[in-house]
Each structure stands twice: as structure tokens, then as C-alpha cells.
Amino acid sequence: xxxxxxxxxxxxxxxxxxxxxxxxxxxxxxxxxxxxxxxxxxxxxxxxxxxxxxxxxxxxxxxxxxxxxxxxxxxxxxxxxxxxxxxxxxxxxxxxxxxxxxxxxxxxxxxxxxxxxxxxxxxxxxxxxxxxxxxxxxxxxxxxxxxxxxxxxxxxxxxxxxxxxxxxxxxxxxxxxxxxxxxxxxxxxxxxxxxxxxxxxxxxxxxxxxxxxxxxxxxxxxxxxxxxxxxxxxxxxxxxxxxxxxxxxxxxxxxxxxxxxxxxxxxxxxxxxxxxxxxxxxxxxxxxxxxxxxxxxxxxxxxxxxxxxxxxxxxxxxxxxxxxxxxxxxxxxxxxxxxxxxxxxxxxxxxxxxxxxxxxxxxxxxxxxxxxxxxxxxxxxxxxxxxxxxxxxxxxxxxxxxxxx
Amino acid sequence: xxxxxxxxxxxxxxxxxxxxxxxxxxxxxxxxxxxxxxxxxxxxxxxxxxxxxxxxxxxxxxxxxxxxxxxxxxxxxxxxxxxxxxxxxxxxxxxxxxxxxxxxxxxxxxxxxxxxxxxxxxxxxxxxxxxxxxxxxxxxxxxxxxxxxxxxxxxxxxxxxxxxxxxxxxxxxxxxxxxxxxxxxxxxxxxxxxxxxxxxxxxxxxxxxxxxxxxxxxxxxxxxxxxxxxxxxxxxxxxxxxxxxxxxxxxxxxxxxxxxxxxxx
Numbered sequence: 009x010x011x012x013x014x015x016x017x018x019x020x021x022x023x024x025x026x027x028x029x030x031x032x033x034x035x036x037x038x039x040x041x042x043x044x045x046x047x048x049x050x051x052x053x054x055x056x057x058x059x060x061x062x063x064x065x066x067x068x069x070x071x072x073x074x075x076x077x078x079x080x081x082x083x084x085x086x087x088x089x090x091x092x093x094x095x096x097x098x099x100x101x102x103x104x105x106x107x108x109x110x111x112x113x114x115x116x117x118x119x120x121x122x123x124x125x126x127x128x129x130x131x132x133x134x135x136x137x138x139x140x141x142x143x144x145x146x147x148x149x150x151x152x153x154x155x156x157x158x159x160x161x162x163x164x165x166x167x168x169x170x171x172x173x174x175x176x177x178x179x180x181x182x183x184x185x186x187x188x189x190x191x192x193x194x195x196x197x198x199x200x201x202x203x204x205x206x207x208x209x210x211x212x213x214x215x216x217x218x219x220x221x222x223x224x225x226x227x228x229x230x231x232x233x234x235x236x237x238x239x240x241x242x243x244x245x246x247x248x249x250x251x252x253x254x255x256x257x258x259x260x261x262x263x264x265x266x267x268x269x270x271x272x273x274x275x276x277x278x279x280x281x282x283x284x285x286x287x288x289x290x291x292x293x294x295x296x297x298x299x300x301x302x303x304x305x306x307x308x309x310x311x312x313x314x315x316x317x318x319x320x321x322x323x324x325x326x327x328x329x330x331x332x333x334x335x336x337x338x339x340x341x342x343x344x345x346x347x348x349x350x351x352x353x354x355x356x357x358x359x360x361x362x363x364x365x366x367x368x369x370x371x372x373x374x375x376x377x378x379x380x381x382x383x384x385x386x387x388x389x390x391x392x393x394x395x396x397x398x399x400x401x402x403x404x405x406x407x408x409x410x411x412x413x
Numbered sequence: 414x415x416x417x418x419x420x421x422x423x424x425x426x427x428x429x430x431x432x433x434x435x436x437x438x439x440x441x442x443x444x445x446x447x448x449x450x451x452x453x454x455x456x457x458x459x460x461x462x463x464x465x466x467x468x469x470x471x472x473x474x475x476x477x478x479x480x481x482x483x484x485x486x487x488x489x490x491x492x493x494x495x496x497x498x499x500x501x502x503x504x505x506x507x508x509x510x511x512x513x514x515x516x517x518x519x520x521x522x523x524x525x526x527x528x529x530x531x532x533x534x535x536x537x538x539x540x541x542x543x544x545x546x547x548x549x550x551x552x553x554x555x556x557x558x559x560x561x562x563x564x565x566x567x568x569x570x571x572x573x574x575x576x577x578x579x580x581x582x583x584x585x586x587x588x589x590x591x592x593x594x595x596x597x598x599x600x601x602x603x604x605x606x607x608x609x610x611x612x613x614x615x616x617x618x619x620x621x622x623x624x625x626x627x628x629x630x631x632x633x634x635x636x637x638x639x640x641x642x643x644x645x646x647x648x649x650x651x652x653x654x655x656x657x658x659x660x661x662x663x664x665x666x667x668x669x670x671x672x673x674x675x676x677x678x
Contacts, residue, residue, distance in 0.1 A: 010542070010543070010544050013540075013541040013542070013543075013545075013550075014541065016541070016547075017541050020530065020534065024527070024528075024529040024530060025529075319525065320527055322525075323525045323526075323527065323538070324538065324542075325486075325510065325513075326484070326486065326513060326519050326525075327513065327514060327519070327538050327539035327542065327586065327590075328510050328511065328513045328514020328515070328539055328542040328543070328590075329510060329514075329541075329542045330506070330507040330510040330511070330542070331506060331507065331510075332507070333510075333542055406486045407481050407486050407487055410486075410521070410525065
């Protein structure tokens, strides 16, 4: 009953000074809404980065042949002629953590269609390539196992190539010439955009790897093997299985180095995710500073208020308030201010992030975590910064307080 | 008497005898830096229930210090003070607050009301530090306002009330907890002469109802309404005598003309 009375007394004191109460809350309101908005933007950024990386294929492994070494001169990764079609087939049959496998080779050159020409790269890939890359054929079809076996001269155009060679007509069914070798266009890929390095991923022509090997590059080995794991979590397992299998197939003894390299896109993914997490933390810490400033604002005003209300404290003490009653009342006042400020701040923060995502087109995410964090923080701020002024008030001598002018 | 020890809050409600205040050779010394200030140099006083005493004296005579000790806002350096058998000198800060809450009602010169707070809420204040339900708190406060004739102004703010009305709110606040004693420190100091007499009228009528009142004033005119006159000088009681013929405020007031707009309703 008594503590309820003190809560009522605290609310009455706040109500008596509406303007001051509001101004005190303002600091917390701005602080909390800044934290909420910043976290929402940061998490939105993290999400879009993750999405972009997922479109690269985060569960993709790329296997390159190793570097060639001749009398101390190492030529560079991919120069060895160690990867073969049989390796690719073995991976797809013997590695359970691997979902899709696509042998890969490439060539480049000028492509001619009618009176237009375009220089681009020609990727020789397997049928599972578009599954691995999470890509779609927009028009027409992808090639089949038959095309690979027969090394048929068919190709699928990337969007950029299609736009440049066939600006006005449907490319599907038309013939193009790649370095004077005629190919039939059987499909057009959907638009994929830039990759993480800013390269246009649509400036490409896909063809069966066997065709590229025989008709264009005349290089009977594979430049790479693309592998996708069954899930993002199985990347490590897949990498291990592929490594073990290839070492066995290539008869590499335990102590010798691999004659191939496996590149893991998840490194890139985790780097990018880490970057955006750092961004979130950075934004949140900037926002926390404003919350802290809001807390100091509460302390300031509560301190001023203790001085200004010295006489009131004296009166309360003279009618029987104990030191701890005064302490409790001032603490409750600070707490109520920071709680109300916190709630208002959360609402404003949510509205603010929605506005930002509507007008700036950024994705924003408000998580329970960010709400709890800023709410909890504002309570702490209220208690922490409210305590000193409250204690000061409670320590006042009633006689001096009553005489205070 | 003075060796009775306060043991629990329940003891506060025990009125052992008619003796309200017993003070024996009370000394209060302040230490200001290097100097010792002897505010009270051995005061002894007994007050029984139902008295109306005026304490007089020039400034510096120690009457304010004495009043603070009487009101349990301060503690004696030496000597003993027992209020209804409770040895005040032995109480801790929080216990003193409890005594102030239960046994003492203060009326100050400057009214000391909370601004922007209705008369009713001001009167409620002592009950906040007491285990009283919301309903009872409002009832008791209304009753106290009725005693001073201000129940119709319950929802006015202090700045909407005249000085006399504000002092009556303060008196209602002092009465709300049914204290053993009302201590009034220069209650008429900020009031014009007519309003002063009106306030004294209230004190006299409260005293007639059996409430003990101790009043500090330096105006002989005001002290003349009390039944007992105690004069302080240099930290000691110079004289202490009964007022054989106290002035009756309700009669005096008839002889004072209404002067300005500060007219009471």
C-alpha cells in the first residue's frame, strides 16, 4: 500500500511538470528510436547482402587444377592438366554431400549473328550448371546429356549477349557463329546482374563443355569443376569428400600436396556477412551514444529537479517521508520517464524504419532483439542515471531543505 | 520516563500519561568549521496534552532550533527529549520520520504547499507515507479541509488561493494524521493583520477541541492569543508563565475592518 502511494506521488510529481517531463523523455525517445531504426537498417543491409551472396550460390565449390611446377618455376593455379571428365563423374557418384556437378571449361572470342557481332566469353558447362548457379532459362531450353555426349553445337545466351546480338528479334532457334563455328541458339538465360566484383554475369554464352573442348578451345582437360553441396551447412563435408576422392584418384600420397585447389564461396559469403554485421554494430553503437546522451539528459534534469524541488523534499520529509521514500520516489520518476520514453521511442523507431524502407527502398528489419535491447537499455539508463540524483535528494537534511529558497 | 525505550511503532500509539513533552536540560551545539555555536544551553520544559503555548524571543534566541528539535527534524546534542514517553534522542533518521508522520503536524511561515497541486492533494501528503488506502486518504483529507472551512476549495491550486486560505490548507495538512501536537512556526508572518487573527481563530478553535498547539512568534499581539507564554533568550528560557487572560480571536476580528480584496469567503 505504501509503495503504491509512493508510485502515485511520483506520477503526480511528473504530472505537475509536464513540460519538463516531456523534455527529459525526449532524449530517451530519440535515443531509443535511433537504436531501433539503425538496427533495422543494419539488419536490412545484412539481409540484402546475404541475398546477393545466396544468388551467387553460397553452397558452391569450385575445383581448379593445381599449378604446374617445372624445375622450380611454378606457372600458376589451373595450369596442370589433372582434372578430367572422369573426375567430375566420380565426384557426382561417390560424394554423398554433393548435389550437382558441372565440368567446366571456357573459351572466348568474337560472336557473330547476322550483321552484328559481340566479344564475350564462352563457358563450356554441364547440364547441372544452372542448378548450381541458381539460374533460370528465360526463353527456350537448356541443353541435355545428349548434347554433351554428341558435342552438339548448341548454346544458351546470357541476357546481355542476347540483347546485343538480337536487339529486335527472338534469338531462340537462330544461328550464331563463334569464332567461325556455327552454333544454334536454344535458349536465353534470365538476368542475373553483377557479381560481387562488379562483373556483368549476363555477358556470357553457355555451351556443352564437350563442344567447347572439341570445337573451340581444343583443350581436352577441364579448367574447373563446379560442385554444389546438398545444403549450405554441408559445404565443409562436401569439400572434404571431394578432396579425399580426388587425392585417391590422382594417387597422391599422404604427405604430398594436392594437385588441385578447391575454392569455397562461403569464404566470400562470410566475409560479406561479417562486413554487414560490423555495419550493424557500428550503427547500433552510434545510436547507443545518443541513448547514453539521453540518459545523461535524464540525470541532468533530475539533478536540476532535485535542486529545484529541495523545498518540496523538505516538506515531504517534514510530514514523515523517510530518506528511502524520497529515494524511491525519485527513482520511480526517472524510471517512468525512461520507460515512457523507451516505449515512445520504440513506436517512433518502428514508424521511422517503415518510412525509410518505403521512401529509400531499403529493406529494414525490426527484430524482437533490437526492441528488447533498446527497451532494456533505457530502463538501465533510467535506473543508473536516476540513482545519483535520487540519492542526493534522499540525503538532504529536512531543516536545510525546508529553508531552501 | 526519559529512560523508556522506543521499541516498536506500536508504542507510538500508547499515551502513557497526560505528559506530552518532557524536556530536560536540552543542549544543542552546532559546529561551524572551527567554531561551536551554542544554540540551546540547557532548556527544560514540560507540556501537557491540550495546551496552547507561544514561544517568543528575538532572532538568535534559539527558538527556531528548539522548534526543530520539538518537531523531530533535529536531535539534541545533550539532554533528553521525550515525546509521549518516547526518547527522541535515541531514534534513527527513519524512526524520526515516522514520529513526524504520526505525531507532529507542521505549519510554516511560508505555507510550504506544493505548487501546481490541488489543496486536497496537498492535504493528502502526510498520508502518502502511511499505510492508508486511497479512499480513506481522500476522506480524511476532505475532513481536515472541512475543519478549516475550505472543503469547497479542495480542487484549487495554491496560486488560486489567498494567503490566509493557503495557510488554512497547511493547517489542514498538519491535522490530517490526527497528530499529538501541532507546531506552528511564525504562521502569521506572511499574513496581514486581519488574516492573522483569522488563522489564530482556527488555532484557538482547534485547541478547544483538545489539540495541543505550540506556536513560535515574535509578535506579542499574536502570542496574546495563547494560554501560555514562553520567552527564549540566548539559548535559554527566560520566562515561562500562563496567560491569565488570552485574547479571543473571534471577538478581536470584529474590531478589524475589512481592508482589501483579500477577503475570505
